[in-house]
Structures are given as structure tokens and as C-alpha cells.
Amino acid sequence: MSDYLKGLTCRSSADYALAAEVARQMEREEQEWIASMRAQGAKASHPNDGWVNREERSLILCYPQFDDGADVGDLVALGDPWGKAWLVQLGKKIGSREWEFEMIGLAQWDER
Numbered sequence: 001m002s003d004y005l006k007g008l009t010c011r012s013s014a015d016y017a018l019a020a021e022v023a024r025q026m027e028r029e030e031q032e033w034i035a036s037m038r039a040q041g042a043k044a045s046h047p048n049d050g051w052v053n054r055e056e057r058s059l060i061l062c063y064p065q066f067d068d069g070a071d072v073g074d075l076v077a078l079g080d081p082w083g084k085a086w087l088v089q090l091g092k093k094i095g096s097r098e099w100e101f102e103m104i105g106l107a108q109w110d111e112r
Contacts, residue, residue, distance in 0.1 A: 026081075033081035033109060034066050040107055042087060044070035045077035052078055059088070060098045077107050085109055 037045050044067040046052065051060045059078070061067060070076055072090055076099075079085030085107040091100035 029081045030065065033085075036109055037077040037085065037107060038066075038068070040077075040087065041075045042077040042107070043068045043074040045079070045085070047080055048078040048083075048086065057088075057091075057102065058094065058098060058100050060095065062097065075104065076101065079107070079109075081109070 034045065044061060045065045046059060046061055046063070047065070051062045053059065059076070061070070061076075065080070070090060072093065074090050075087050076090060077085045077087055087104040087107050088101040089104055091102060093099055
């Protein structure tokens with residue numbers, strides 16, 4: 001079952017079929033986005049949300065979309081396939097999954 005469908009309740013099988021098709025499309029877009037971020041040198045990605053402190057330039061890789069073993073000096077994409085994504089470079093590790101970072105710039109992505 002798609003992560004996008006977990007906990008979903010539908011009134012009919014037609015509603016579920018439509019939701020399942022939307023979920024499949026979202027999964028395809030996410031996989032394309034991940035491939036694009038990897039091609040741009042990112043070793044991990046994470047939503048640009050409350051686990052990212054832009055003022056203090058720190059982030060916690062709490063639930064990354066992917067993590068290929070990101071370490072000091074590696075690029076991480078902050079965002080998702082449906083908006084802008086920023087590339088940051090990891091600096092000092094300040095916790096088990098927490099890092100300082102420096103902004104590099106916008107990742108190249110055709111926002112959907």
C-alpha cells in the first residue's frame with residue numbers, strides 16, 4: 001500500500017481507485033524528483049519544514065525522502081517535488097541526526 005494512502009477512508013471503490021491513481025502519480029513524481037536531486041549531487045533530502053531551522057542554519061534529518069549516507073561536506077536537498085527545493089551543504093554534526101548547514105542555492109526542478 002502506498003504511504004500516500006495510509007489511513008485513507010473512501011466511500012466507494014471508485015473513490016478509492018481515484019485516490020490510488022493520484023497516489024501512484026505522486027510516488028512517480030517523488031521518485032523523479034529524488035533522481036533529479038541525486039543527479040545534482042544531493043546525498044539526502046528532507047522536507048523544508050519544522051525540522052529545518054533556517055535562522056540558525058541547522059536541520060535534523062528526521063524523516064528524509066532519501067539518505068545515501070550524508071556526511072560533513074555533502075549536499076542535502078530541502079523541499080519536495082511540489083515546490084521549490086534548496087541545496088544546502090552539511091557542516092558540523094551537532095547531534096545524532098542534527099547538522100549545521102550552509103545555503104548553496106535553489107535546486108533545478110520543474111515545479112509541478
